[in-house]
Amino acid sequence: MKPALEVNHISKSFRLTHNAQPYLSLRDSLAGMFTRRSRASKEMFHALDDVSFAVERGEAVGIIGKNGAGKSTLLKILSKITPPNSGSVRVRGRIASLLEVGTGFHPELSGRENVYLNGAILGMSRAEINRNFDDIIDFSGTGKFADTPLKHFSSGMQLRLAFAVAAFLEPEIIVIDEVLAVGDAEFQQKCLGKMDDISRSGRTILFVSHNMAAVQSLCSKTILLSGGKVKSTGKTADVIAGYLNENLGSASSYEPNRAIQKPTGFTRIDLVKPPGTNGEPAVVRFTIHSDKACTTALDIRLQSYQGAPAAFGSLGTLQRDTLLQLHSGTQTAEVSIDMSRMANGLYALSADLTVPHKEYYDRADMAFYIENCLNPAQSGDEILLQEWNYGYYHLPVNLNTFK
Amino acid sequence: MEEPAEYEIKPRTSFTPGIAELVQYRELFYFFTWRDIKVKYKQTVLGFAWTVLQPLLMMVLFTLFFSRAISPSAGALPYPVFVLSGLLPWMLFSSGLANAGNSMVANANMIKKIYFPRLILPISAVLVALFDMLMALPVFAGVLLFYGVAPGWQAVWCVPLALVLIVITTVGAGCLLSALTLKYRDFRYIIPFLIQILLFATPVIYPPGFVQQKWIAQLLMLNPMSGAVSLFRAMFHGQGVDAMHLALSGAMALLLLLAGVFYFRKTESYFADLA
Structure with a gap:
């Protein structure tokens, strides 16, 4: 069987501007048309540099690395949020990405309405949400508040509701950023259990985290990114051991x-x-x-x-x-x-x-x-x-x- | 297990309007439109009343200030009816354009975190304005009743066709401006100003023949909204719109749609980096 994900030599770089904001002002652009200085002085930052790997179907793969190693950029490319500058990714199956839980949640809408909205944004059809609605509310444990505006939910409840929606996605490939880094321990445990179920059901998981313990318990294979390149890849325990050893010199x-x-x-x-x-x-x-x-x-x-x-x-x-x-x-x-x-x-x-x-x-x-x-x-x-x-x-x- | 659908993520090279994807995500149109309508009416005390009050108040204001000056050339229609029948299509355009232009920046958080065809955002923003306008139609009927004016049978095709023309124009301009606003935040200030100027370039408060200088009148014909507003008003007898003018407005609207969607799709892939 062909791999679920084939990442072939992708690179992505950003132009470093020294402005605080990424967007431009019309004034600067107009001024730039008449002056030559700007172009040369721009530095490029290589967030990803010739990254290749493959993920087999049904595999749970962890992605670890320090801040700035390119983990988020990689996830954004796999989620189609931003395109690579070069290279390509071959995807076999529907991909759902959770770079954040509760994307699109609106405080004025009720819990029920937000489940539908968030589900639709994540790519669920209305029929799918209808089918899973009771289970989602059950899983989140916010049953009594389904018709209360979200702004009256505690942040923990909002998070639980958001994760519950995501947990009922049914894609072949699921890409998860550190959404588990928040929430109380009991709920985290529930989430890890759910993710374990997902990986057991034969779906492919890509999991990015700083939490080595979570990666270790969930992923059989791990990729270590460093400076935008794949530093090592292999069995989770080996890669994590290598990563921790590498950090010996720069101890906290x-x-x-x-x-x-x-x-x-x-x-x-x-x-x-x-x-x-x-x-x-x-x-x-x-x-x-x-x-x-x-x-x-x-x-x-x-x-x-x-x-x-x-x-x-x-x-x-x-x-x-x-x-x-x-x-x-x-x-x-x-x-x-x-x-x-x-x-x-x-x-x-x-x-x-x-x-x-x-x-x-x-x-x-x-x-x-x-x-x-x-x-x-x-x-x-x-x-x-x-x-x-x-x-x-x-x-x-x-x-x-x-x- | 069957082989699932396969696709490739790579740097974008050629232009496609991406219609297949829009169809695949069609439910999002509904959800975004529904969200904006819900939120709008939950956050305001008067709720739906605003949709209705706004054109009515504008009608009263314009009637107070301009009916004396413009009335003789407004034909057989009472000036309040004349101006309201211009304001309704105008407000569809102006609030649609304002919503759509701001839609990318307003939803920047979502754009940075999840993928869906971005075109859904400005289009849904226009659909919200369309919904508002349809909500205001009963009040329009009330005003007609009050002044004892009845639309002719031609309303059956004039009104829907005018709405289609306005939606095309607004989506086109909205896509263009939303992409520009994301890149250059200056456009947040330009759009309201632009809408104000266009109000005077569209026969909303004055009839089409009001502008005397021939070259200015011809220039204003290029504005697709001028044909659309005239067409909407053509539901009343004696308020015709000539075919040439309509064809020109239609062509301009389509051109705007093409240009807007083309620019939007061209810059779309980098929205997440700019937002």
């Missing part, structure tokens, strides 16, 4: 933004090494400055990216003998954090310098994110995901008796 870091240095406080925090896919610990380096020699505890807190406290670890607070002895001046402490029993997903790292129950030196709130990305293929077991909303810590459970 944090510097407190303050005018006056505290007598004892952090001057810098670096993520030296993210947690490994096989459970290797994350390594974080704390640079601490102190005006005087003193004893302090270093507390480390991890929060889920929805803000819920997820884990706590400390040098000193829980065990007296691990307190840090600071000397006057600057020192660094490199700390390993074992995240191998934590759910896959993003965690914000916060840190405190305190003398337990006595003194409070400094706090670094949400210094940066650490992504836990355990690879289920290594152990053969399932990996706990943050999105499941079962908690953040994999609780060890042992069978004592079984009769």
Whole structure:
């Protein structure tokens, strides 16, 4: 069978204008007709540069990469929103793209009316919407409000309604941008489940995300874009591992933004090494400055990216003998954090310098994110995901008796 | 499993009007028109009344200021009837053009996020204006009743043909202006000004023979709306429109439609980058 999508050498570049807006003013255009300067000074930005790949029918493919790697441009080309400058894409089947949920939603219209409008914009026929209408409302859980204007919906409800419409699209190929990055955990879980159903039903999925855990759980194959080119492509676990390794050098870091240095406080925090896919610990380096020699505890807190406290670890607070002895001046402490029993997903790292129950030196709130990305293929077991909303810590459970 | 439909995404090279696609997405015409009508009437206190009040108030104003000066040349028709029968087709054109011209910018968010044939937006904007005009027709009938004027049997073909002519003109100009507005935001200020000027270049408040200078009268004949308004008014006895004038208006309207759709389709693929 021929592949569902064949991307052949597509390139797309934009002219970089130094205006804030992409549109032109008539004055500039008229002036441009009489002067020669403008043309030469325009820089081109290559958003995509000779990108080729193929997606087999029924395959779920993830697309990852840093901001500016060309992910959005690629999606826009596949969605026919913008054409490539060169190259072509061969598409076999109806394609539906979800670059945003709720495109075309209007606040003055009721929930019901918006379902019809949004469905039509996404390419559903009225008959299709009629057929699925009750299921859509059910899935969104906004049943009582179907006839209330959308402006009275909470943003969460709007989002749920929007995703519900999209979930009932019946195209052969579905292209999804990070629509899951929003919404409460329960609904996210529902969405991931729905997407899993979609991919099991033999439809082709292209999924762009920053959420490695979601890509890992959904996609068998992944493409890594970097600087507008395909950097690597292959099995999801391998590509993600490569991507995380590549980022080792440019580890996240944090510097407190303050005018006056505290007598004892952090001057810098670096993520030296993210947690490994096989459970290797994350390594974080704390640079601490102190005006005087003193004893302090270093507390480390991890929060889920929805803000819920997820884990706590400390040098000193829980065990007296691990307190840090600071000397006057600057020192660094490199700390390993074992995240191998934590759910896959993003965690914000916060840190405190305190003398337990006595003194409070400094706090670094949400210094940066650490992504836990355990690879289920290594152990053969399932990996706990943050999105499941079962908690953040994999609780060890042992069978004592079984009769 | 059967092989699904296959198509190719590539840089656009040749011009096609894209009618097959418009047919495929035909339900969107309905949904966009329906949305705009719904929203318009939900957001205003007087709702539908506006559609009716607007031409009536204009009629009263024009009657107050111009009936003395223009009346003798308006033929047998009472001036209020004369001016209202010009204002109704005119308002279809002017509000259709204003809506259509702004339609791309107003829906920029959608254009950036999802694909559908873009032509649906300006065309739906004109359909909204058409709906408004049809809603105002009963009031027109009321005014006719009040003045005791009855249209002749020729109304059966004059009115629909005039509406078709206006819709063609408005869609053509609307497509052109919506594409231009997206690229050059200056057109947001140009369009209302243009509509004001065209009001005086169209026999809405004055009869066609009102302009004395021959070359100006001939120049005004090129305006497709002049034929359309005269044709609409030809529903009354003694308000004829000559065939040559009508043919010229029809030709101009088609030319405008072709030019508008051609420019629109030519620039359409880059709308998302500009919006």
